[in-house]
Amino acid sequence: MTQLTDPSGQPPYLRIVAGIRRRIMDGELSPGDRVPSTRQIAKEWGVALATATKALTTLRLEGLVEARPRTGTVVAETAPARPPRRPSPPASPSEQELTLERIVRTAIDIADAEGLSALSMRGVAARLGVAAMSPYRYVPSKDDLVLLMADAAFGDETYPADAPQGWRSRIELGARTLWAVYRRHPWLAQLGSLTRPLLVPNLMVHGEWMLSALDGHGLDPTTLFDIHVLIYSHIQGLAVHLEWEAHAEAATGQSEDQWMDSRADVLRELVDSGRFPTFAKVVGAFDDGYDLRLDALFESGLKALLDGLAPIVES
Known part of the structure; x- marks a missing residue:
């Protein structure tokens, strides 16, 4: 080796x-x-x-x-004809002043590329080219840094000043905007649960957009907020798999397709056992296996949710 x-x-x-x-x-x-x-x-x-x-x-x-x-x-079919220029070495503290914004954005870059588990205060300092303890002058701990990262990341997408007409159009825009945020920053979906949500201003911006789309239709406050939470859980519930798959690929050295191929014998044994006839029938109908497409599931799930909620909102 x-x-x-x-x-x-x-x-x-x-x-x-x-x-x-x-x-x-x-x-x-x-x-x-x-x-x-x-x-x-x-x-x-x-x-x-x-x-x-x-x-x-x-x-x-x-x-x-x-x-x-x-x-x-x-x-890639469109691979560049020459190597990209090597980025300039990070500026020393004397060349460029260290700021909280630079610390947060550098931490986001690390989490986007390597996952939240790879993030450390020392790693952020190394990426910035400053002393290991320098970031602590701006943020007291990694937990505090993660909250600042989340707030900044949720703020990467905004909404138009002129809202679309109709509650459904506004909900669709809000849901797709939040999905785009999670797509850009997969680690975000790991941070908060439904029971202990992240209380950061820029996530509240998304919540305000969704709640305002549902407001004014005669819904009582509990029903209105239940619908908001249900839609949010659909988005976040799918988004958590973006980061989980990245972790699994790093741990196993196999892509999703390679992992499934390696378990073909186990799947065949289940299908041939006769214990799961409906499963066998459905799986047998695929010409080249089932492709799990999170983007397609997000869209079809959103449509099904809004179709089901329409009679409640519009009544």
């Missing part, structure tokens, strides 16, 4: 990125070719699966690779 050592202190995942990028630019890997999986990278480079996943994520953000259902990660 190759050991990663770099006197310059370059993070291991960047060396992996550089190696795969070089193979793509040299034509060794062409558009559509599969790139090494997270498990293959971990074995070849002697790193943890999380580090391998981070390397592939970086390549995806650069536009060099893309994930394809039933195939895995491949070289």
Whole structure:
């Protein structure tokens, strides 16, 4: 197993990125070719699966690779003709003043790329190029930082000054806006439960939009708020799987499709057992397996919810 050592202190995942990028630019890997999986990278480079996943994520953000259902990660058809310019090293505290906003946005970047479990105050300081204790001058703890991150992330999407006509159009816009936030920041859905919600201003902005869409239809306060919570739970309930799948891929080194393929024998045993005839009939009708599409489930679930709620709201 190759050991990663770099006197310059370059993070291991960047060396992996550089190696795969070089193979793509040299034509060794062409558009559509599969790139090494997270498990293959971990074995070849002697790193943890999380580090391998981070390397592939970086390549995806650069536009060099893309994930394809039933195939895995491949070289993108629109891969750049030359490597992207290496970002400038972080400015020293003397070059650029450290601010709370920079700390929060840097923490969000880390959580977006690597998951909330990878976030630490020391890691934020390292990314900013400042002393390990410097962020504590602006925010007292990681828990406080996470709340600030959540508030900033929920504020990434806004609403138009002129609201659409009709309660349903407004609810659809609000639901899709919140789904877009969770899509951009998958870790957000892990932070609050229905019983202990996040009380941050920018999440309240989304709640205010939804409540105002339902207000004025003669609903009593309990029914109105129940409907709001029901719609929110549909959005958040699907969004939690975005981060869970990222964690599972990092832990197993397998994509969703690869994991399902590895359990084909178990699935076949269940189907052939005769104990679950309806399940067997439905699964047997798929030509190439069932693709779990969260975006499609979000839309179909939202439509079903609003169809069912229409008689209550409009009565």
